[in-house]
Amino acid sequence: MAPNQEVATVYAAESVAMDDSALKPAKRGGATLTQVGEGGLIYLIGGANREGASFGDVHCFDFETRAWKFVIPSSGSLSPRSGHSAVAIGSKIYVFGGFDVAAGATFNDVNVFDTRTLSWYEAAVEGEEPRPRNAHAAIILPEDDDSRETRRMLVHGGSSLEVGRICGDCCHYSDEEESWIHATLAECKTGNQTEPAMPEVPERFGHCGTTITVQPSNQPNAKATRQGLLIFGGMNAQSDLDDLVLIMTSC
Incomplete structure:
Protein backbone atom coordinates (compact mmCIF):
# COMPACT_ATOMS: atom_id res chain seq x y z
CA MET A 1 0.00 0.00 0.00
CA ALA A 2 1.33 3.42 -0.95
CA PRO A 3 2.30 5.85 1.84
CA ASN A 4 -0.54 8.08 3.11
CA GLN A 5 -3.07 6.04 1.18
CA GLU A 6 -6.33 5.88 3.08
CA VAL A 7 -7.79 2.50 3.90
CA ALA A 8 -11.47 2.21 3.05
CA THR A 9 -13.73 1.45 5.98
CA VAL A 10 -15.66 -1.76 5.44
CA TYR A 11 -19.05 -2.23 7.07
CA ALA A 12 -20.60 -5.64 7.47
CA ALA A 13 -24.14 -6.01 6.19
CA GLU A 14 -26.13 -9.12 6.90
CA SER A 15 -29.69 -10.29 6.73
CA VAL A 16 -31.17 -10.54 10.20
CA ALA A 17 -31.98 -14.15 10.99
CA MET A 18 -35.57 -14.41 12.19
CA ASP A 19 -37.78 -16.91 13.92
CA ASP A 20 -39.60 -18.50 10.98
CA SER A 21 -42.42 -19.69 13.23
CA ALA A 22 -43.53 -16.10 13.87
CA LEU A 23 -45.90 -14.21 11.61
CA ALA A 124 -56.34 16.77 20.17
CA VAL A 125 -54.62 19.46 18.14
CA GLU A 126 -54.71 23.21 18.71
CA GLY A 127 -53.41 25.90 16.40
CA GLU A 128 -53.40 26.00 12.61
CA GLU A 129 -52.79 22.50 11.33
CA PRO A 130 -50.27 21.92 8.52
CA ARG A 131 -51.74 21.10 5.13
CA PRO A 132 -52.11 17.35 4.43
CA ARG A 133 -48.90 15.77 3.14
CA ASN A 134 -46.76 12.68 2.71
CA ALA A 135 -43.09 12.02 1.88
CA HIS A 136 -42.01 14.72 4.34
CA ALA A 137 -39.18 14.76 6.90
CA ALA A 138 -39.79 14.73 10.66
CA ILE A 139 -37.55 14.57 13.72
CA ILE A 140 -37.79 15.12 17.48
CA LEU A 141 -36.15 18.09 19.21
CA PRO A 142 -36.06 19.32 22.83
CA GLU A 143 -38.80 21.85 23.60
CA ASP A 144 -36.07 24.42 24.20
CA ASP A 145 -32.28 24.53 24.34
CA ASP A 146 -32.14 24.40 28.14
CA SER A 147 -34.53 21.53 28.81
CA ARG A 148 -35.04 18.06 27.38
CA GLU A 149 -38.04 17.22 29.56
CA THR A 150 -40.55 18.16 26.88
CA ARG A 151 -40.15 17.41 23.22
CA ARG A 152 -41.46 18.66 19.91
CA MET A 153 -41.82 17.13 16.49
CA LEU A 154 -40.36 19.23 13.68
CA VAL A 155 -41.83 18.62 10.22
CA HIS A 156 -40.55 19.95 6.90
CA GLY A 157 -41.73 19.71 3.30
CA GLY A 158 -43.64 16.88 1.68
CA SER A 159 -46.13 16.36 -1.12
CA SER A 160 -49.72 17.52 -0.68
CA LEU A 161 -51.73 15.87 -3.43
CA GLU A 162 -55.08 17.14 -2.15
CA VAL A 163 -54.11 20.74 -2.78
CA GLY A 164 -51.92 19.88 -5.77
CA ARG A 165 -48.67 21.29 -4.51
CA ILE A 166 -45.30 20.48 -2.98
CA CYS A 167 -44.65 21.86 0.49
CA GLY A 168 -41.69 23.98 1.53
CA ASP A 169 -42.94 24.96 4.97
CA CYS A 170 -41.68 24.02 8.41
CA CYS A 171 -43.81 23.53 11.50
CA HIS A 172 -43.49 21.94 14.90
CA TYR A 173 -45.85 20.04 17.16
CA SER A 174 -45.50 20.16 20.95
CA ASP A 175 -46.48 16.93 22.71
CA GLU A 176 -47.03 18.77 25.99
CA GLU A 177 -49.31 21.48 24.60
CA GLU A 178 -50.73 19.35 21.76
CA SER A 179 -50.45 22.29 19.42
CA TRP A 180 -48.96 23.16 16.03
CA ILE A 181 -46.86 26.26 15.40
CA HIS A 182 -45.78 27.28 11.90
CA ALA A 183 -42.13 28.32 11.76
CA THR A 184 -40.61 31.09 9.68
CA LEU A 185 -37.38 30.12 7.94
CA ALA A 186 -34.75 32.86 8.03
CA GLU A 187 -31.00 33.05 7.74
CA CYS A 188 -29.14 33.96 10.91
CA LYS A 189 -28.22 37.62 11.18
CA THR A 190 -24.66 38.72 10.53
CA GLY A 191 -22.96 41.72 12.07
CA ASN A 192 -24.10 43.98 9.21
CA GLN A 193 -27.74 42.86 9.21
CA THR A 194 -30.52 44.36 11.28
CA GLU A 195 -33.03 41.71 10.25
CA PRO A 196 -32.52 38.09 9.20
CA ALA A 197 -32.77 37.47 5.46
CA MET A 198 -35.17 34.99 3.92
CA PRO A 199 -33.20 31.98 2.65
CA GLU A 200 -33.79 30.35 -0.72
CA VAL A 201 -34.79 26.84 0.31
CA PRO A 202 -36.60 25.03 -2.52
CA GLU A 203 -39.82 23.22 -1.66
CA ARG A 204 -39.40 19.46 -1.78
CA PHE A 205 -40.68 15.98 -1.01
CA GLY A 206 -38.98 12.60 -0.70
CA HIS A 207 -36.04 14.14 1.14
CA CYS A 208 -34.35 12.63 4.17
CA GLY A 209 -33.64 14.30 7.48
CA THR A 210 -31.98 13.69 10.82
CA THR A 211 -31.43 15.41 14.14
CA ILE A 212 -28.01 17.06 14.25
CA THR A 213 -26.19 18.49 17.25
CA VAL A 214 -24.25 21.71 16.62
CA GLN A 215 -21.28 22.17 18.90
CA PRO A 216 -20.58 25.56 20.53
CA SER A 217 -18.71 28.01 18.32
CA ASN A 218 -15.69 30.04 19.35
CA GLN A 219 -17.85 33.11 19.83
CA PRO A 220 -17.90 34.02 23.53
CA ASN A 221 -21.60 34.90 23.54
CA ALA A 222 -22.74 31.85 21.59
CA LYS A 223 -25.36 29.54 23.09
CA ALA A 224 -24.51 26.06 24.29
CA THR A 225 -24.92 22.99 22.12
CA ARG A 226 -28.12 23.10 20.07
CA GLN A 227 -29.99 20.64 17.90
CA GLY A 228 -31.61 21.11 14.54
CA LEU A 229 -32.96 19.35 11.47
CA LEU A 230 -30.49 18.54 8.70
CA ILE A 231 -32.17 17.61 5.43
CA PHE A 232 -30.69 16.34 2.18
CA GLY A 233 -32.01 16.22 -1.35
CA GLY A 234 -35.51 15.29 -2.36
CA MET A 235 -37.27 16.50 -5.47
CA ASN A 236 -39.79 19.05 -6.67
CA ALA A 237 -41.62 19.86 -9.89
CA GLN A 238 -38.49 21.37 -11.45
CA SER A 239 -35.66 19.02 -10.52
CA ASP A 240 -34.03 16.52 -8.23
CA LEU A 241 -32.11 18.12 -5.37
CA ASP A 242 -28.70 17.43 -3.84
CA ASP A 243 -28.42 20.23 -1.29
CA LEU A 244 -27.94 20.11 2.47
CA VAL A 245 -30.15 22.43 4.53
CA LEU A 246 -29.77 22.95 8.28
CA ILE A 247 -32.85 24.19 10.12
CA MET A 248 -32.21 25.41 13.66
CA THR A 249 -34.80 26.45 16.22
CA SER A 250 -33.08 29.84 16.67
CA CYS A 251 -30.03 31.72 15.45
Whole structure:
Protein backbone atom coordinates (compact mmCIF):
# COMPACT_ATOMS: atom_id res chain seq x y z
CA MET A 1 0.00 0.00 0.00
CA ALA A 2 1.33 3.42 -0.95
CA PRO A 3 2.30 5.85 1.84
CA ASN A 4 -0.54 8.08 3.11
CA GLN A 5 -3.07 6.04 1.18
CA GLU A 6 -6.33 5.88 3.08
CA VAL A 7 -7.79 2.50 3.90
CA ALA A 8 -11.47 2.21 3.05
CA THR A 9 -13.73 1.45 5.98
CA VAL A 10 -15.66 -1.76 5.44
CA TYR A 11 -19.05 -2.23 7.07
CA ALA A 12 -20.60 -5.64 7.47
CA ALA A 13 -24.14 -6.01 6.19
CA GLU A 14 -26.13 -9.12 6.90
CA SER A 15 -29.69 -10.29 6.73
CA VAL A 16 -31.17 -10.54 10.20
CA ALA A 17 -31.98 -14.15 10.99
CA MET A 18 -35.57 -14.41 12.19
CA ASP A 19 -37.78 -16.91 13.92
CA ASP A 20 -39.60 -18.50 10.98
CA SER A 21 -42.42 -19.69 13.23
CA ALA A 22 -43.53 -16.10 13.87
CA LEU A 23 -45.90 -14.21 11.61
CA LYS A 24 -44.04 -11.73 9.40
CA PRO A 25 -45.42 -8.43 8.10
CA ALA A 26 -46.76 -8.38 4.54
CA LYS A 27 -44.46 -7.00 1.84
CA ARG A 28 -44.69 -3.21 1.64
CA GLY A 29 -42.97 0.11 1.08
CA GLY A 30 -43.55 3.56 2.53
CA ALA A 31 -43.76 2.23 6.10
CA THR A 32 -41.96 3.55 9.18
CA LEU A 33 -39.62 1.71 11.52
CA THR A 34 -39.23 3.27 14.97
CA GLN A 35 -37.30 2.10 18.02
CA VAL A 36 -38.72 3.03 21.42
CA GLY A 37 -35.99 3.57 24.03
CA GLU A 38 -32.35 2.50 23.82
CA GLY A 39 -32.20 -1.17 22.97
CA GLY A 40 -35.99 -1.27 23.00
CA LEU A 41 -38.49 -2.89 20.70
CA ILE A 42 -38.82 -1.78 17.08
CA TYR A 43 -42.23 -0.93 15.64
CA LEU A 44 -43.23 -1.19 11.97
CA ILE A 45 -46.26 0.96 11.15
CA GLY A 46 -48.31 1.27 7.97
CA GLY A 47 -47.06 1.21 4.39
CA ALA A 48 -48.47 0.18 1.01
CA ASN A 49 -47.85 -2.48 -1.65
CA ARG A 50 -47.63 -2.44 -5.45
CA GLU A 51 -51.30 -3.35 -5.77
CA GLY A 52 -52.26 -0.05 -4.15
CA ALA A 53 -53.34 -1.50 -0.81
CA SER A 54 -52.36 0.61 2.20
CA PHE A 55 -51.83 -0.73 5.71
CA GLY A 56 -52.64 0.68 9.15
CA ASP A 57 -51.25 -2.24 11.12
CA VAL A 58 -48.48 -2.43 13.73
CA HIS A 59 -45.78 -5.09 13.95
CA CYS A 60 -43.17 -5.30 16.68
CA PHE A 61 -39.67 -6.75 16.23
CA ASP A 62 -37.65 -7.98 19.20
CA PHE A 63 -33.93 -8.11 18.45
CA GLU A 64 -33.32 -10.45 21.38
CA THR A 65 -35.65 -13.16 20.12
CA ARG A 66 -35.33 -12.17 16.43
CA ALA A 67 -39.08 -12.51 16.07
CA TRP A 68 -41.89 -10.37 14.70
CA LYS A 69 -45.13 -10.00 16.62
CA PHE A 70 -48.36 -8.72 15.16
CA VAL A 71 -49.70 -6.12 17.57
CA ILE A 72 -53.45 -6.10 18.21
CA PRO A 73 -54.29 -2.66 19.64
CA SER A 74 -56.19 -2.67 22.93
CA SER A 75 -58.16 0.32 21.65
CA GLY A 76 -58.28 2.67 18.68
CA SER A 77 -56.77 2.17 15.24
CA LEU A 78 -54.74 3.92 12.54
CA SER A 79 -56.33 4.52 9.16
CA PRO A 80 -54.27 2.88 6.37
CA ARG A 81 -51.46 5.03 4.97
CA SER A 82 -47.93 5.18 3.60
CA GLY A 83 -45.36 7.96 3.32
CA HIS A 84 -46.14 9.12 6.85
CA SER A 85 -43.60 9.92 9.55
CA ALA A 86 -43.24 8.28 12.97
CA VAL A 87 -41.11 9.56 15.85
CA ALA A 88 -40.80 8.30 19.42
CA ILE A 89 -41.29 10.48 22.49
CA GLY A 90 -40.84 8.37 25.59
CA SER A 91 -42.99 5.27 25.26
CA LYS A 92 -45.25 6.81 22.60
CA ILE A 93 -44.93 6.92 18.82
CA TYR A 94 -46.29 10.01 17.06
CA VAL A 95 -47.48 9.36 13.50
CA PHE A 96 -48.10 12.36 11.23
CA GLY A 97 -49.55 12.61 7.75
CA GLY A 98 -49.32 10.02 5.00
CA PHE A 99 -51.30 8.96 1.93
CA ASP A 100 -53.89 6.23 1.41
CA VAL A 101 -53.46 5.06 -2.18
CA ALA A 102 -56.82 3.29 -2.45
CA ALA A 103 -58.86 6.15 -1.01
CA GLY A 104 -56.78 8.87 -2.66
CA ALA A 105 -56.64 10.67 0.68
CA THR A 106 -53.73 12.64 2.12
CA PHE A 107 -53.61 13.16 5.89
CA ASN A 108 -52.51 15.87 8.31
CA ASP A 109 -53.61 14.19 11.53
CA VAL A 110 -51.41 13.28 14.51
CA ASN A 111 -52.02 9.74 15.76
CA VAL A 112 -50.31 8.42 18.88
CA PHE A 113 -49.51 4.79 19.60
CA ASP A 114 -48.83 4.09 23.28
CA THR A 115 -46.46 1.12 23.41
CA ARG A 116 -47.25 0.49 27.08
CA THR A 117 -51.01 0.19 26.70
CA LEU A 118 -50.89 -0.83 23.00
CA SER A 119 -53.56 1.75 22.27
CA TRP A 120 -54.10 4.26 19.47
CA TYR A 121 -55.61 7.70 19.90
CA GLU A 122 -55.79 10.79 17.74
CA ALA A 123 -54.15 13.77 19.41
CA ALA A 124 -56.34 16.77 20.17
CA VAL A 125 -54.62 19.46 18.14
CA GLU A 126 -54.71 23.21 18.71
CA GLY A 127 -53.41 25.90 16.40
CA GLU A 128 -53.40 26.00 12.61
CA GLU A 129 -52.79 22.50 11.33
CA PRO A 130 -50.27 21.92 8.52
CA ARG A 131 -51.74 21.10 5.13
CA PRO A 132 -52.11 17.35 4.43
CA ARG A 133 -48.90 15.77 3.14
CA ASN A 134 -46.76 12.68 2.71
CA ALA A 135 -43.09 12.02 1.88
CA HIS A 136 -42.01 14.72 4.34
CA ALA A 137 -39.18 14.76 6.90
CA ALA A 138 -39.79 14.73 10.66
CA ILE A 139 -37.55 14.57 13.72
CA ILE A 140 -37.79 15.12 17.48
CA LEU A 141 -36.15 18.09 19.21
CA PRO A 142 -36.06 19.32 22.83
CA GLU A 143 -38.80 21.85 23.60
CA ASP A 144 -36.07 24.42 24.20
CA ASP A 145 -32.28 24.53 24.34
CA ASP A 146 -32.14 24.40 28.14
CA SER A 147 -34.53 21.53 28.81
CA ARG A 148 -35.04 18.06 27.38
CA GLU A 149 -38.04 17.22 29.56
CA THR A 150 -40.55 18.16 26.88
CA ARG A 151 -40.15 17.41 23.22
CA ARG A 152 -41.46 18.66 19.91
CA MET A 153 -41.82 17.13 16.49
CA LEU A 154 -40.36 19.23 13.68
CA VAL A 155 -41.83 18.62 10.22
CA HIS A 156 -40.55 19.95 6.90
CA GLY A 157 -41.73 19.71 3.30
CA GLY A 158 -43.64 16.88 1.68
CA SER A 159 -46.13 16.36 -1.12
CA SER A 160 -49.72 17.52 -0.68
CA LEU A 161 -51.73 15.87 -3.43
CA GLU A 162 -55.08 17.14 -2.15
CA VAL A 163 -54.11 20.74 -2.78
CA GLY A 164 -51.92 19.88 -5.77
CA ARG A 165 -48.67 21.29 -4.51
CA ILE A 166 -45.30 20.48 -2.98
CA CYS A 167 -44.65 21.86 0.49
CA GLY A 168 -41.69 23.98 1.53
CA ASP A 169 -42.94 24.96 4.97
CA CYS A 170 -41.68 24.02 8.41
CA CYS A 171 -43.81 23.53 11.50
CA HIS A 172 -43.49 21.94 14.90
CA TYR A 173 -45.85 20.04 17.16
CA SER A 174 -45.50 20.16 20.95
CA ASP A 175 -46.48 16.93 22.71
CA GLU A 176 -47.03 18.77 25.99
CA GLU A 177 -49.31 21.48 24.60
CA GLU A 178 -50.73 19.35 21.76
CA SER A 179 -50.45 22.29 19.42
CA TRP A 180 -48.96 23.16 16.03
CA ILE A 181 -46.86 26.26 15.40
CA HIS A 182 -45.78 27.28 11.90
CA ALA A 183 -42.13 28.32 11.76
CA THR A 184 -40.61 31.09 9.68
CA LEU A 185 -37.38 30.12 7.94
CA ALA A 186 -34.75 32.86 8.03
CA GLU A 187 -31.00 33.05 7.74
CA CYS A 188 -29.14 33.96 10.91
CA LYS A 189 -28.22 37.62 11.18
CA THR A 190 -24.66 38.72 10.53
CA GLY A 191 -22.96 41.72 12.07
CA ASN A 192 -24.10 43.98 9.21
CA GLN A 193 -27.74 42.86 9.21
CA THR A 194 -30.52 44.36 11.28
CA GLU A 195 -33.03 41.71 10.25
CA PRO A 196 -32.52 38.09 9.20
CA ALA A 197 -32.77 37.47 5.46
CA MET A 198 -35.17 34.99 3.92
CA PRO A 199 -33.20 31.98 2.65
CA GLU A 200 -33.79 30.35 -0.72
CA VAL A 201 -34.79 26.84 0.31
CA PRO A 202 -36.60 25.03 -2.52
CA GLU A 203 -39.82 23.22 -1.66
CA ARG A 204 -39.40 19.46 -1.78
CA PHE A 205 -40.68 15.98 -1.01
CA GLY A 206 -38.98 12.60 -0.70
CA HIS A 207 -36.04 14.14 1.14
CA CYS A 208 -34.35 12.63 4.17
CA GLY A 209 -33.64 14.30 7.48
CA THR A 210 -31.98 13.69 10.82
CA THR A 211 -31.43 15.41 14.14
CA ILE A 212 -28.01 17.06 14.25
CA THR A 213 -26.19 18.49 17.25
CA VAL A 214 -24.25 21.71 16.62
CA GLN A 215 -21.28 22.17 18.90
CA PRO A 216 -20.58 25.56 20.53
CA SER A 217 -18.71 28.01 18.32
CA ASN A 218 -15.69 30.04 19.35
CA GLN A 219 -17.85 33.11 19.83
CA PRO A 220 -17.90 34.02 23.53
CA ASN A 221 -21.60 34.90 23.54
CA ALA A 222 -22.74 31.85 21.59
CA LYS A 223 -25.36 29.54 23.09
CA ALA A 224 -24.51 26.06 24.29
CA THR A 225 -24.92 22.99 22.12
CA ARG A 226 -28.12 23.10 20.07
CA GLN A 227 -29.99 20.64 17.90
CA GLY A 228 -31.61 21.11 14.54
CA LEU A 229 -32.96 19.35 11.47
CA LEU A 230 -30.49 18.54 8.70
CA ILE A 231 -32.17 17.61 5.43
CA PHE A 232 -30.69 16.34 2.18
CA GLY A 233 -32.01 16.22 -1.35
CA GLY A 234 -35.51 15.29 -2.36
CA MET A 235 -37.27 16.50 -5.47
CA ASN A 236 -39.79 19.05 -6.67
CA ALA A 237 -41.62 19.86 -9.89
CA GLN A 238 -38.49 21.37 -11.45
CA SER A 239 -35.66 19.02 -10.52
CA ASP A 240 -34.03 16.52 -8.23
CA LEU A 241 -32.11 18.12 -5.37
CA ASP A 242 -28.70 17.43 -3.84
CA ASP A 243 -28.42 20.23 -1.29
CA LEU A 244 -27.94 20.11 2.47
CA VAL A 245 -30.15 22.43 4.53
CA LEU A 246 -29.77 22.95 8.28
CA ILE A 247 -32.85 24.19 10.12
CA MET A 248 -32.21 25.41 13.66
CA THR A 249 -34.80 26.45 16.22
CA SER A 250 -33.08 29.84 16.67
CA CYS A 251 -30.03 31.72 15.45
